[in-house]
Amino acid sequence: MIVDNRKLVILQVALDAPLRQVFDYLPPAAADAAAIRPGMRVRVPFGRQPRVGIVVALAPQSSLAPPRLKTALEVLDRQALFDPVTFELLRWAADYYHHPIGEVFAAALPAALRAGRPADAERTAWELTPAGRRELEAPLARRAPRRRALLAALAASGARSSEELAGEFRPAQLRAAAAQGWIRAGSAPPAATLPRHTAPARLSEVVPTEAQRQALAAILGGGARFAAYLLHGVTGSGKTEVYLRAIEAVIGGGGQALMLVPEICLTPQLVARFRQRFDSAPAVLHSAMSGGERREAWRRARSGEANVVIGTRSAVFASLPRLGMIVVDEEHDPSYKQHEGFRYSARDLAVLRAQRAGVPIILGSATPSLESLDNALQGRYLKLSLPERPGAARPARMTLVDLRGHALDQGFSQPAVAAMAAHLRGGGQVIVFLNRRGYAPTLYCNACGWIAACAHCDARMTLHRNAGQLRCHHCGAQRAAPATCESCAQPLQPIGQGTQRIEETLERLFPGVARARLDRDTAGPRGAADAVLERVHSGAARILIGTQMLTKGHHFPDVSLVVILDADQGLFATDYRAAERLAQTIVQVAGRAGRAARPGEVLIQTEFPDHPLLTLLIGAGYDAFAALALAERREARWPPYARLALLRAQAKDPLRLDAFLRAAAQLGRADLRPGGAACEARILGPASALIARRADRFRAHLLIEADDRPALQRFLGAWLPRVDALTAPPGLHWSIDVDPLEVD
DSSP: OOOOGGGOOEEEEEESSSOSSOEEEEOOTTSOGGGOOTTOEEEEEETTEEEEEEEEEEESOOSSOGGGOEEOOEEOOSSOSSOHHHHHHHHHHHHHTTOOHHHHHHHTSOHHHHTTOOSSOOEEEEEEOHHHHHHHHSGGGGGOHHHHHHHHHHHHHOOEEHHHHHTTSOHHHHHHHHHTTSEEEEEEOOOOOOSOOOOOBOOOSOOOOHHHHHHHHHHHHTOSSOEEEEEEEOTTSOHHHHHHHHHHHHHHTTOEEEEEOSOGGGHHHHHHHHHHHBSSOOEEEOTTSOHHHHHHHHHHHHHTOOSEEEESGGGGGOOOTTEEEEEEETTTOGGGBOOSSSOOBHHHHHHHHHHHHTOEEEEEESSOOHHHHHHHHTTSSEEEEEOSOSTTOOOOEEEEEEGGGSOEETTEEHHHHHHHHHHHHTTOEEEEEOSOOSSBSEEEOTTTOOBOBOSSSSSBOEEEGGGTEEEOTTTOOEEEOOSBOTTTOOBOEEESOOHHHHHHHHHHHSTTOOEEEESTTTTOSTTHHHHHHHHHHHTSOSEEEESGGGGSSOOOTTEEEEEESOTTTTTTOSSTTHHHHHHHHHHHHHTTSSOSSSOOEEEEEESOTTOHHHHHHHHHOHHHHHHHHHHHHHHHTOTTSSEEEEEEEEESOHHHHHHHHHHHHHHHHTTOSTTOTTTTOEEEEEEEEEEEEETTEEEEEEEEEESSHHHHHHHHHHHHHHHHHSOOOTTOEEEEEESOSOOO
16 A cells, blocks of 8 residues: 555654654544644553653654554643643753753653643542531540641631642641541542632731832833843842742732742742732642642643742743743752753753743842852843841851861860850750761771771761661662771771761750751651751750751741851862852851841851951852852853863773773864864863762763853764764763763
8 A cells, every 4th residue: 555655644752761862653543633732642652562752743754664653552632731832941951951852851740641641630629528527526626736727628618629738738638537537539620721810919017128129129110021130138138028029919910920949848938938928829849749749739830720839940841821920049059950860950941931931030049159140240130139137137247266276076166165055045046057967977997997988989988876877878878887897896986077976966065955957867758857947946946957958048037046067178179169159058057047136146167267268258248259259260261151061971891981981082072173063162081070989880071161052052962963873882871961060
């Protein structure tokens, strides 16, 4: 039989696989080919089992002969899963970051939808039963306030969907009440796409400062068009209030707002503030949610039911039909960069999304990134300043403690201990900051010099004494902590301090004073971080020990003292961003003190009190540091005055790894000779990673430099397909990282 190829409709499908191509399929025989649109999911035959993919384009013909084309099994959606701007943003991101397009689209969808689950399934509605009404009226119900609150909510409003209850009650609470027979589940119709929905805002009791009013006037005066606003506000200056009032205006005009935050632990307090201000609960998107919760939040955003979407970096891909504004809180935070798989910057993509959607974007921070400050200097962003804290709150007084003149007691100098005692006596709370979790960085034998090293990495293992384990924080390996040296059987000594050891020391220094610790170990279980923060907010904990997680915008009104134990970690690092990150960390953690009427104090322990970074930061502030850092970056031709990409590779055989990278570099350098198409770029390396061996695999990279983005993209576009065609040794994996935050 002869097939007229001109009449074919070819579905170009992206599959969630590390393949840098799309695959051509014929539409299912039973489907209306005219109704299929890019952005819909299809189930297709691929290899030994069917796979779910995204239709990224329709084509009139294929490079394959018609008899070789396979037919898609079914179309899974009635409409595209992405709004047009988000769909094109994902296609652009796949090109810019040179990542397989199927994995890019997969990153934008909840796992259930990637697996082919319905996008518009019926929702569950909950209603109060007669038994539940009796339980609500029983006096004993007062002993369980959350249970009573759930039953009261359903008694007052009648049936409510799981989505409506999600912002206030956990699914486990709903299931527990249903198991008791107090509530029952029914079905609610799918949420229809809402063309316009406004939720009344409750009046804020906060009186805006003059700086807040000026910032809001600039943002709202720009109208419903693209503009990027860099909101540079000192810690505690009320950036969130500016966000809320700006979003209130967007919602009042019938739009939706997307707010990105760097850490999952920040979402509960933000959700609480939005619930206090608005009558509708925001949709929340982050990786710690269950699959069902994430899918329902995604649906609420896509349907338009949710006026506000709050989420971490992947929420930048949430489909919002009435997007009216984007907010990126703590825009400087490195958590916005994905470091594995699809290595994108959510902050940068948020700016591009706002531009393509024609809506304003607010990028807020007390310590803006040097890239954003340069964009403001170049006129791409409008910088708005909140230079003071509202009311009686004033910036904390910062003091350097010279460790050369003070002996340490397990990490604490005498001035730090004395200051803590004074603030605790005065009724204040204290934060102790150390960006190193565990009990001690390593175990050491004084007799023979043995050190507890990871058998799988070029790194030492960290002692976690409470668990009786040595753990590698790089590959995750763990083993029982030995009591004696494995080489000479002598007793071992823990060297250095981690947050667990600091907590133990504080128990000795301040017996009877309640403490709390916030790090990756204590925040691991779901809800654990919230419980720690609640102890601090309630005053039950007087001392809070923590790591980098403490710098993420938390508001502790009773904290009057911050002690930074080791400010020297980033002073002499080789990474060109180390100074910027150290300055941001110091300013951010210092900003937790003195946020209410109580005066704040910050003590910074250092063995290098004369270091230019510290003296400039303490004496003149972050703006002065940033100006000097930008000048140094310009002189050295580092970002934002140049563009970088990093080709990372890893393999079990270091010789084959080196040979592969040298061959890849040679392919690129052939185009870099004078007159070549990509002569504006430069290849450096191969070079070993900072930790050359990790999880029994050797790691190395090539660094590509270019004067600007177009030059870098031209080079990568010509070079990477040739690298792809290289015959890689078995077990070798490589990836490309465009605009890397770390050159390691």
